[in-house]
Structures are given as C-alpha cells and as structure tokens.
Amino acid sequence: MPEEQKKTPEEILEEAKKMIGMETEPVPFQYPLEYEPIRRYCLMIDDDNPLFLDPEFAKKTRYGGVVYPPFAPFGIMNRGSPEKMANLGKGGEMIIPPTPGRYFINMAQEWEWFTPAIVGDRLTAKGRLGDVYIKPIQIDPKAFWVITETHITNQRDEKVCIFKNILLCHRSPEEVAEDV
C-alpha cells in the first residue's frame, strides 16, 4: 500500500467504533459437554473436585450430574486446530475490529454466571463487540483496547454465562516509529 494511503490509528478507530454492538451468528459447540475434556481441564491444575469428576457423587447433588467447571467454556471454545484459533475473527466466533497493530494480549477477563452447565448440555456461543478505544501504553502511545463479549446459552436457551475479554492490541516499535 502506498504510504499516502496508509490509515492513521484515529481513522482505523473511527471504522472500528462503527462495529461496536455488532454480534456474530450463534455458533453451537460441536459436541455436547463431555466428561473427558473436564478430566483434562482439572488434571492441568490438580483439581480433584468430585462435582467435576465423579458422576456418582455429582448425581446426588442438587445439580443432578457432573458440572462443568465455571471457567471451562473458555477452554472448550478453543477446541480445534491452531489454524482455527488463529482465525477466530474469520470463523465467526468473535467480532474483531480493524486495529493498526498485530500484537494482541489478553489483559483481563470478566465473568458472570446464571445457570450451571451439566455434562450432556449443548451450548451455543454468540460473540459481540463491546467496545474499542485508544489508551496509550509505554511502547505504543496509540494502543488499541478491544472488549469482546461471549454469551453462552444452553439447549433450553437459558443463559449459562457471559464473559468479556479485555484485549490490548499494540504495534511493533518500528510501526510506532513510522507513525511519529
């Protein structure tokens, strides 16, 4: 692209802001919630909670079955291939606005839960762009901050949880130097 046609961060932000509130189509999880991913998820942090791992125990609780650990929908969302993960914006799971930088870092997450997810449930995710703005960081005075939301529902269309990712997107030092 010729230099004179290159958009400034402010121009890119103007385009990005038009996407706030935009939602993806609902994307059903490929499989019902299963025992085995929970086992691997719990193993990773030495979690031996019987509510997540012991079907006999879980059956006798008020949930009536093995419960999905509260933060696990994020892990399951990532299920797939490295290529799929690198193209979540293109795959329809997330709304990613245009940004001047290529380097994304997840800076924070917020969660709210409404009803438990039980093994056998069929979940659906819908993405939404919550916000985008410029806030300087040490290495990039025009770093972009992107807030994405993921709304998870079950097969009864009940809200399971909402989580927000607060993403920082910055440019390389060379790109920042070009902008000055």
Place this chain on the structure above:
Amino acid sequence: MERKQIYWEDVEVDQEIPTGYSLKIDITRMVMQVSGTQDYYAVHHDRDFAHSQGVPDIFLNTGFLTAAAGRLLTDWIGTEGSLKKFRIEMRRMNLLGDTMWVKGKVTDLHARLTCASNNPKQPACLRRSSSACSRRRSVPGGTRGTP
C-alpha cells in the same frame, strides 16, 4: 472425596481463603496446560516462537489462570456454593520455571435476596454475590446455581 461445606455465617472480611495452593510451572505442566485448555497458540508451548515474539519464555495462558483461580474458589465454597461474578487482570507472565501461588482473602461481603419459595412457610434464601456464594445453614432450599 467429601468436601467441607462453608456457609454465610462462616465468612468474615479479611479472612484468608484457606484453600490456597502452589503449582510448579515445569514443562510437564505446560503440556498439561495445552491439553486442558486446547489453546494451541505457540507462545504458550514453543520456546523458540515465544523468544521470537520478544517474551522471555513460554508462559501460562488465560484459561489456565482462570482455572487455577476457579479451583481456589470452588474448593473453598464447597459443592453447594456458586460463583456469580469474577474478574481477573493479567499483571505479569507466569513463565516456565516459575512457581505459581494461588491464594485469596475476603475483602467484602454482600447479601441479597435472589430467590423465594412458592411455599409461604419456607423462607427465601440468601445468597452471596461477588465471587462466591453459599447458602445459609438455616435454609433448606436453594436455587440451581453455578459452582
């Protein structure tokens, strides 16, 4: 595998959460991280790639960190407790070779009425909002919540 159940009356501001723990972040744990979260981004498992991205080494992903915090809380609140809201901020990386400590402290308490029984003889139940909630000892019922 029965767990201790805590109740509203057991919790006080400034109380240390007793279920804290630590994990050594060795290469096996990094492999378990990829297996557990299915997060294949190479910065979390490929040391050469991580170095090429300007970070000191491979580091734990967000899914691992939320899972670790989740274990602390769900171990504490017991199988009758529920998480309602949660926020986590990334301040620095947990790198290969580090030891990660997971611990917490009660900073505030909230009680709010979130359900009422159809049976007039049965009292409504109080639930704690914020990061964790549990039923009152004196209340037999409760809503279906997320642990």
